[in-house]
Amino acid sequence: MYEQYWSLKEKPFQNTPDPKYLYLSSQHEDALMKLTYVVAQNLGAGLLSGVFGCGKTLLARVILKDLGIQKFCTAYISNPLVSEPSEIIRAIVRSLSPQDLPDRKSEILVDPLLEKMHNILLDNAREGRQNIVIIDEAHTIEDPRIFEQLRLILNFQTENKFLLTLILLGQPEIKAKVDALKPLAQRVPIRCQLDPLSGKGVGAYMAHRIKVAVGDGESDVVAILADDVVASIAKYSGGIPRRINTLCDLILLSGFAKKTKKIDNNFVDSVIKEFSLT
Ligand SMILES: Nc1ncnc2c1ncn2[C@@H]1O[C@H](COP(=O)(O)OP(=O)(O)OP(=O)(O)O)[C@@H](O)[C@H]1O
Numbered sequence: 001m002y003e004q005y006w007s008l009k010e011k012p013f014q015n016t017p018d019p020k021y022l023y024l025s026s027q028h029e030d031a032l033m034k035l036t037y038v039v040a041q042n043l044g045a046g047l048l049s050g051v052f053g054c055g056k057t058l059l060a061r062v063i064l065k066d067l068g069i070q071k072f073c074t075a076y077i078s079n080p081l082v083s084e085p086s087e088i089i090r091a092i093v094r095s096l097s098p099q100d101l102p103d104r105k106s107e108i109l110v111d112p113l114l115e116k117m118h119n120i121l122l123d124n125a126r127e128g129r130q131n132i133v134i135i136d137e138a139h140t141i142e143d144p145r146i147f148e149q150l151r152l153i154l155n156f157q158t159e160n161k162f163l164l165t166l167i168l169l170g171q172p173e174i175k176a177k178v179d180a181l182k183p184l185a186q187r188v189p190i191r192c193q194l195d196p197l198s199g200k201g202v203g204a205y206m207a208h209r210i211k212v213a214v215g216d217g218e219s220d221v222v223a224i225l226a227d228d229v230v231a232s233i234a235k236y237s238g239g240i241p242r243r244i245n246t247l248c249d250l251i252l253l254s255g256f257a258k259k260t261k262k263i264d265n266n267f268v269d270s271v272i273k274e275f276s277l278t
């Protein structure tokens, strides 16, 4: 909408988990390295926690993209809010191998589903493909039986390796939920956390996204990177990327609507008021 006005190839601040826009702050880099290590070394399970909007889902997308489809078979469960342990297994089987999903009524029971899953994992392993299961929003799981079920599938192993790598993503309360189940906690050797960006990090994050969106050309949108503007955006957003994106997108929209390219901290405040951002 405002791309042409600001000489942009794309909108820089969209709230979508597009790996192309990944800004590797030191903590994002650390988390990416640790989770990649869990996968590469077949360590069983890893946990990525962090407040809302800090980049957990985006990092999962980056990992999936980097893995490609050649050597890995991945199941990405975006919504683990299920009422029965069998449903989480069913969701994983569906994601790993939709054609193998049992449809007979008796097979909604957990045992046949687990057997089916075990066979899929073994087949993939025999064909040299590693199985990765990513459970996003894992903090929403209330029923300990679901976590217990996830622990049980980590028991699928050959003599020398795990048959799957499990990665749990969730808001900070996920850590306590995992720790409440000692046998599961012991099987999660690698943990990492994403916190909000620092003040400096906010500016670097914005500059990175603008660079990707501008490409080789030049754009007046860099006006948004003035120190006082970045400071206002950092204050409003608390360093949370999703909040930074929302505000920056509205600043660019408002500049376009008002036909101004002069962005200062008063302009930022007026946008926060105009759009009733909280
Ligand atoms: N490191 C980053 N580089 C670029 N963009 C980012 C980064 N971190 C977050 N974002 C942006 O912020 C948006 C929100 O991030 P994401 O959805 O990954 O957060 P989340 O931690 O999964 O939040 P929630 O707990 O609410 O699910 C992303 O769509 C992305 O546009």
Ligand SMILES: [Mg+2]
Pocket (backbone or CB within 6 Å): 056, 057, 058, 136, 137
């Ligand atoms: Mg998320």
